[in-house]
Amino acid sequence: MAKKLTIKQMRKVLRDAEKHPKIMRTWDFIESRLRRVDLSDGILEMGPNCNLACPHCATECSPIKKGFPSPETTYNLFRQANKADIEHISLSDGEPMRPENRESVGIASRFSHQSPCCIMTNGVFASTLESAEEWFEFLKQNNFDFRSGRSILTISFGKTYSVPVQNYQNINQAIANILPKEDPGVFLNYKLINLGDGLDNVNRANAVLRTIYSAFGKPRRHEYLVYNKNHFRVRAYPGKGKSIKMYFGSCDPIGRARNLDLFNGHFKKREFTSNDLFISTSSGKIFIVFNNGDIDICNSSAQFSRENSYGNVNHESLIEILNRIRRDKVFQAYKLAGTPFVYYLAQQVDPEFRVTGKVRQDVTSSVLGSSKKRGQIREYLKQEGLIETYMRFAHFLDLRKRPKS
Ligand code: SF4
Secondary structure: OOOOOOHHHHHHHHHHHHHOHHHHHOHHHHHHHHOOOOOOEEEEEOOOEOOOOOOOOOOOOEOOOOOOOOHHHHHHHHHHHOOOOOOEEEEEOOOOOOHHHHHHHHHHHHHOOOOOEEEEEOOHHHOOHHHHHHHHHHHHHOOOOOOOOOOEEEEEEOOOOOOOHHHHHHHHHHHHHHOOOOOHHHHEEEEEEOOOOHHHHHHHHHHHHHHHHHHHOOEEEEEEEOOEOOEOOEEEEEOOOOOEEEEEEOOOOOHHHHHOHHHOOOOOOEEOOHHHOOOOOOOOOEEEEOOOOEEEEEOOOOEOOHHHOOOEOOOOOHHHHHHHHHHOHHHHHHHHHHHHHHHHHHHHHOOOOOOEEOOHHHHHHHHHOOHHHHHHHHHHHHHHOHHHHHHHHHHHOOHHHOOOO
């Protein structure tokens, strides 16, 4: 590549490419994709054992699955995260706020000022006001960063979480009682997992809003509600301080959600081609730390299999492991043009290879979840060259039909 684009120029190239897909055939696009910030967000697997077995769970966690991260794994990840330029670590894929993960949550809290984290909880921990207060006292004692807005507590809820609304009442009330000087809008948000039932979503959102106002004071302003079929966002403005946000999380037919009837008719099973798949703006951004400390690249909503570890955070430096990922041609290909490109590559090494499924993630995990396929793609790229192969791929794409990214 002859010239070096500025960050501003690279952002413009990537934005423009969405409107004018022909840009995807230029050197500027390649440079902008390859020089993007990568591996900036980590997910620490808190299960797969979970205190719920939600029917929509993308990672198929449940009480009968075995495994949690050890405190050692959590410590080794968090102590190195800042130096490795990790922007954010989510405690997810299992339930963090439970006795088995308490020590890990304490470690994440103590590091949260230098290595921001998101504790993603299902709210089961708050079955009584006392248990909710006890957990917030624990976070307070462990110096959780309640003030900067970079560390967050996200309460997931929705139709398939078997959690009574009283738990959300307990969470909000416990925050008001234990953290009276903190502004809940800075660190607390709710995420409603959508299962396509608009009326149910609105009823549940309203029930949680009532618990917010009951704990933090009467609404100053009416909540801002955007309701468009099944899409909405809510801002609750209680008493004083920042708004408490309620996000809308989508649910795809992956993991256990494959079995949900509600997807019938919405997602047709079909054989994919690279032309059916969009180039995700986030490919290459996320990595997963499995509960044993093994690290792999990850897509945004489902982890890959454990057989492809690039290293273990308990035995090696995190920076070294991430740099090993960055040097890997398979990762570079994924970062450059996401799932469509790695699918194309898998078909170059095996012309018979096809994926039949319902969503893009089916293709991503069929290709990148297989260590054999990764090895074949690596060898292929060694022979053919990454950029040269990408150019052939981009030439082959029917840019007129690009699905919206
Ligand atoms: S969706 Fe969350 S709470 Fe439900 S089983 Fe999966 S990890 Fe557990």
